[in-house]
Amino acid sequence: MTRFNRREFLKTLATGSAALLALRFTSGCEFVDVETFGTGGDTSFLTPQDDGVWFWQSGNSIAKEDAPNIAADDWRLAITAGDQRLGELNYQQLRELGAQGQELTYWKTLRCVFSLNLGPLLTSLIANGLFTGVPLTAALEAIDIPAEAVKIRTFGADGFTSNIPLSRLNAEGQLPVMLAYELNGEPLSRLRGGPVRLIIPEMWGYKNMKWLDRLDFTASDEAFGVYETVRFRGVASIDAPGKMALANHTITLAGRNATLDGPDITIEGVAVSGDAAITEVRFSVDDGPERQADLLGDDAGEVRQSLPPALQALMADAAQDDESWPLPNVWVRWSANIEGLSPGSHTLTVRAFDSEGRAQQLDTGDPLAVAQAVRVPFEISD
């Protein structure tokens, strides 16, 4: 197994299609399959659960057809500390906890960490929805957690593994880690990791275990998990805390080097930051003066109106109240009109700012750095 290698990764990308509709690249001896919804044009705030609308990422390199197919009645969560069995939870018990008042719903933008490296290339490994479930702490109430435990190792039925620091479970001021069984008011589908997956608000996709079937409490602080120890071995932020970084995604120029009809164009995208809210998006053309893009998903009322009635009601139940928008860990859409472009080559530069005072930089010297503004070449036709 070789380490994740940026140069190899870039070479692979260079041979891919501009829109990155389906991407396949090697990481050491393994393949990672990545599918995106492409660079659409009308990203809705909420991504429908339907196949092909959410992105699908098998961190474990399995094809969709091979995704575990677990009936709700057959789902079991084993809770262990190494060889020792601490308890077990089934689907009905989980739903009962929900029915007894433990249920909660919140917005979560799920985002693959491969988009960290693909970000400047307009990847769409990102989607947003309303997850419903039970706080993990509620499900663990009857469990005797070993006093020396520092991490929870997490296991999926497909063999994927990851971990979360135990301290995250009771972190103050954070939404709870969730055992999620619904997305957008519907049972969590097979491809989304149903019947039950983990949802951790501020963390990258790989920490959000699909087809969750075991939680193992360990006193070892060693890195653990497929991404943590194989794909991104040695990248400190990948093991813990695993927080999403500030970035822009899905900028709709239909890919790099797109040719567009001028002289006026509209650009649109989504921006998100782990643990913080997007406060501003700025853009410039050909390194001219920066202007502010309009933020579209930063207002709760506006978002609610864009949803079907059933989801408006679900949103009203969500743990994030209207006053706290725009939300940390949740994308905002942005758009802008650019007028009077001359025929020929141009460069669009876009950067996001968050409520923690972080900003994407115009030049970090590393085009793949996460803090790097997105730069996209495009053409205006004659």
Ligand SMILES: Nc1nc2c(c(=O)[nH]1)N[C@H]1C(S)=C(S)[C@@H](COP(=O)(O)O)O[C@H]1N2
């Ligand atoms: N069991 C399991 N959980 C998993 C994965 C996996 O391969 N197996 N992939 C992870 C990765 S890398 C990402 S980005 C997200 C993708 O979630 P999605 O397929 O629902 O979009 O799931 C995470 N959870």
Ligand SMILES: [Mo]
């Ligand atoms: Mo991922």
